[in-house]
Amino acid sequence: DTAVSQTPKYLVTQMGNDKSIKCEQNLGHDTMYWYKQDSKKFLKIMFSYNNKELIINETVPNRFSPKSPDKAHLNLHINSLELGDSAVYFCASSPQGLTKIEQFFGPGTRLTVL
Amino acid sequence: GNSVTQMEGPVTLSEEAFLTINCTYTATGYPSLFWYVQYPGEGLQLLLKATKADDKGSNKGFEATYRKETTSFHLEKGSVQVSDSAVYFCALSLMEYGNKLVFGAGTILRVKS
Numbered sequence A: 001d002t003a004v005s006q007t008p009k010y011l012v013t014q015m016g017n018d019k020s021i022k023c024e025q026n027l028g029h030d031t032m033y034w035y036k037q038d039s040k041k042f043l044k045i046m047f048s049y050n051n052k053e054l055i056i057n058e059t060v061p062n063r064f065s066p067k068s069p070d071k072a073h074l075n076l077h078i079n080s081l082e083l084g085d086s087a088v089y090f091c092a093s094s095p096q097g098l099t100k101i102e103q104f105f106g107p108g109t110r111l112t113v114l
Numbered sequence B: 001g002n003s004v005t006q007m008e009g010p011v012t013l014s015e016e017a018f019l020t021i022n023c024t025y026t027a028t029g030y031p032s033l034f035w036y037v038q039y040p041g042e043g044l045q046l047l048l049k050a051t052k053a054d055d056k057g058s059n060k061g062f063e064a065t066y067r068k069e070t071t072s073f074h075l076e077k078g079s080v081q082v083s084d085s086a087v088y089f090c091a092l093s094l095m096e097y098g099n100k101l102v103f104g105a106g107t108i109l110r111v112k113s
Helices: none
Strands: A004-007 A010-013 A019-027 A033-039 A045-051 A055-058 A064-070 A074-080 A087-092 A108-112 B003-006 B011-014 B019-021 B023-026 B033-038 B044-050 B056-059 B063-064 B074-076 B084-093 B101-103 B107-112
Touching: A004 A087, A010 A019, A019 A033, A019 A108, A033 A074, A045 A074, A055 A064, A055 B101, A064 B084, A074 A087, A074 B063, B003 B084, B003 B101, B011 B019, B011 B033, B019 B107, B023 B033, B023 B084, B044 B063
Parallel strands: A010 A108, B011 B107
Antiparallel strands: A004 A019, A019 A074, A033 A045, A033 A087, A045 A055, A064 A074, A087 A108, B003 B023, B019 B074, B033 B044, B033 B084, B044 B056, B056 B063, B063 B074, B084 B101, B084 B107
């Protein structure tokens, strides 16, 4: 299937642990993003990479570290998890170009920190 | 700054009713505008988009027109179905901000049969 995929779909963990979420796209896109959706459904950008280079880094605690091994993958590593990190994390990708602005979203990873 | 304001929900309608979800924006440049839909338990899907003033985006019976003079991008559908029940997000993006999406708070739509 041609899509943006994320693993895992659900992640339940204890406070203080370190965890990673993986994202892969097979759409041939150059740009990938991480968004966080809180319990009230509000969505906010966290990071964006273009061809493995970080281009957007919003005000996110440095416990969050994105890593892009190649342009098809953007992983999110979270250290020392806190209760407030509980959310749904969405990965997205988009092609490069002035008119190619649509972002394609993955199914999301629901992170629950206990 | 850049922001999107959309009407609070939930919006509850009967099947075949007319739908309007209001969306207004503020932007430091000339944004592209989007409506995304999130069905229960799923990710976001692009519903429609418009990239310049007076453009009309349309898909699956939904429409929205980019109004620069009123900085609005209201979503409409003439006859909703139960299957349209979802959360609808209005969003903007700007090239000079790396095309990141700035979302409104989302509007829950519930359609009763």
